[in-house]
Amino acid sequence: MDTLLDGGFADPVLQSQTAFRAVLDALANPGTLQTLAMPQAAPSAMAAELVSILLTLCDHDTSLWLDHALRVDGALVEFLAFHTAAPLTSSAGDATFAAASAAAHLPSLDQFNLGTQEYPDRSTTIVLAVPALSGGPVLRLRGPGIKDHIEISPQGLPADFLGQWAANRELFPRGIDLLLVADGQVLGLPRSTRIAEGQ
Amino acid sequence: MTTVAQYNFAYLDEQTKRMIRRAILKAVAVPGYQVPFSSREMPMPYGWGTGGVQVTASIIGPSDVLKVIDQGADDTTNAVSIRAFFAKVAQVETTTRTAEATIIQTRHRIPEKPLGKGQILVYQVPIPEPLRYLEPRETETRKMHALEEYGLMHVKLYEDIARHGRIATTFAYPVKVEGRYVMDPSPTPKFDNPKMHMSAALQLFGAGREHRIYAVPPHTEVVSLDFEDHPFTIQHFPEPCALCGAREVYLDEVILDDHGGHMFVCSDTDHCEDRRAAGHVGPLGVAQKAAE
Numbered sequence: 001m002d003t004l005l006d007g008g009f010a011d012p013v014l015q016s017q018t019a020f021r022a023v024l025d026a027l028a029n030p031g032t033l034q035t036l037a038m039p040q041a042a043p044s045a046m047a048a049e050l051v052s053i054l055l056t057l058c059d060h061d062t063s064l065w066l067d068h069a070l071r072v073d074g075a076l077v078e079f080l081a082f083h084t085a086a087p088l089t090s091s092a093g094d095a096t097f098a099a100a101s102a103a104a105h106l107p108s109l110d111q112f113n114l115g116t117q118e119y120p121d122r123s124t125t126i127v128l129a130v131p132a133l134s135g136g137p138v139l140r141l142r143g144p145g146i147k148d149h150i151e152i153s154p155q156g157l158p159a160d161f162l163g164q165w166a167a168n169r170e171l172f173p174r175g176i177d178l179l180l181v182a183d184g185q186v187l188g189l190p191r192s193t194r195i196a197e198g199q
Numbered sequence: 200m201t202t203v204a205q206y207n208f209a210y211l212d213e214q215t216k217r218m219i220r221r222a223i224l225k226a227v228a229v230p231g232y233q234v235p236f237s238s239r240e241m242p243m244p245y246g247w248g249t250g251g252v253q254v255t256a257s258i259i260g261p262s263d264v265l266k267v268i269d270q271g272a273d274d275t276t277n278a279v280s281i282r283a284f285f286a287k288v289a290q291v292e293t294t295t296r297t298a299e300a301t302i303i304q305t306r307h308r309i310p311e312k313p314l315g316k317g318q319i320l321v322y323q324v325p326i327p328e329p330l331r332y333l334e335p336r337e338t339e340t341r342k343m344h345a346l347e348e349y350g351l352m353h354v355k356l357y358e359d360i361a362r363h364g365r366i367a368t369t370f371a372y373p374v375k376v377e378g379r380y381v382m383d384p385s386p387t388p389k390f391d392n393p394k395m396h397m398s399a400a401l402q403l404f405g406a407g408r409e410h411r412i413y414a415v416p417p418h419t420e421v422v423s424l425d426f427e428d429h430p431f432t433i434q435h436f437p438e439p440c441a442l443c444g445a446r447e448v449y450l451d452e453v454i455l456d457d458h459g460g461h462m463f464v465c466s467d468t469d470h471c472e473d474r475r476a477a478g479h480v481g482p483l484g485v486a487q488k489a490a491e
Contacts, residue, residue: 029416123225144415
């Protein structure tokens, strides 16, 4: 199979609907794990979950920021150009979507587009691949979409994540929205969520 | 032999769906904020739910079960034609039963039966901006939302009290979402406002003509604006439903003759049918077994 041409969703219409509903459910119910639709083939440089979300939401209207490790992979850049036509940007502050293969490659959250007070919807949605969505330090979430509270334990979050997230929450209604992906699943952290250390 | 034109699944093209989906995701992330979107011409006139239809078309999948209500009823023109539309262009299963539906598109009512986890309520919204009748300029209302400057809305409610002795707004009663954005709950009767508060269902709002999408995630605070000495109250009906005898539900008046005869019946037809099937009979109702 030619990954460039034949990769992506086997059934673009219905699989992108499935993946979108997973992302919608993830953001509407922060902290819950939702199962994504998976592309039949994707360049090895990028986690298939990242590819799934980009195929679902990106097109020529959305500027896309890739971390350095992804950006240097010619096959991946070609694949995304062919399947989404999303213009790449090297400036995090201009990105509609940002994809990062690891937290180490992610600049601090406030480097991205935070939206404006008048148009908070113009902020960046960051999609971050992590090693696993459970088994890490326990975090406790509160906020819209969460009945009382919920605990999550993703691995591989950025250093000083709680501090960065608190600063992001402080900007509400401005701020970035974060999607964590691993093992075919997505976990949503909309800017409205408050995060504290668990237990 | 005639060939029927093939539409894309759920009518909209994929680029349009992606654009609407992105707007929905941002709407969910900022509860109560109206996200601008590039609304499309739909094969129905404005006022028939073009916003709701575009939202439903962007979220619906083959495994969804769709219910559509117009003022609580499953059997009115708007509800029937939208249900038929999606049965045709998305081949989805449709239902009139609230509990069986995964997506409920509604024009101006919230079902009486509490909605559950996983259900999505899609509202058809004519004027999404709660401040529009107070301030016609979009540039100004946008600034008011940005600065959380909602004094004008309280002045409006206060003027109601000064003039009528009470808050006279009975539908499209403004709410505050999660303590931040003032939002128009679409022209639902204020009777339904308490159902939005901490609902287990995801609530999405689409305004086609006005190009706006907004949302209330599950378990989100939705508080009707009021004053300490004039607290928010919902309508109460002196009579029960004439057919099923239900109290504490929203009732419609039905004129029976030209001599002033009338009765009040449940606005939510599914709720009324359920109750009658369970053996409840109102003052003008006929017991189900006897009627068959």
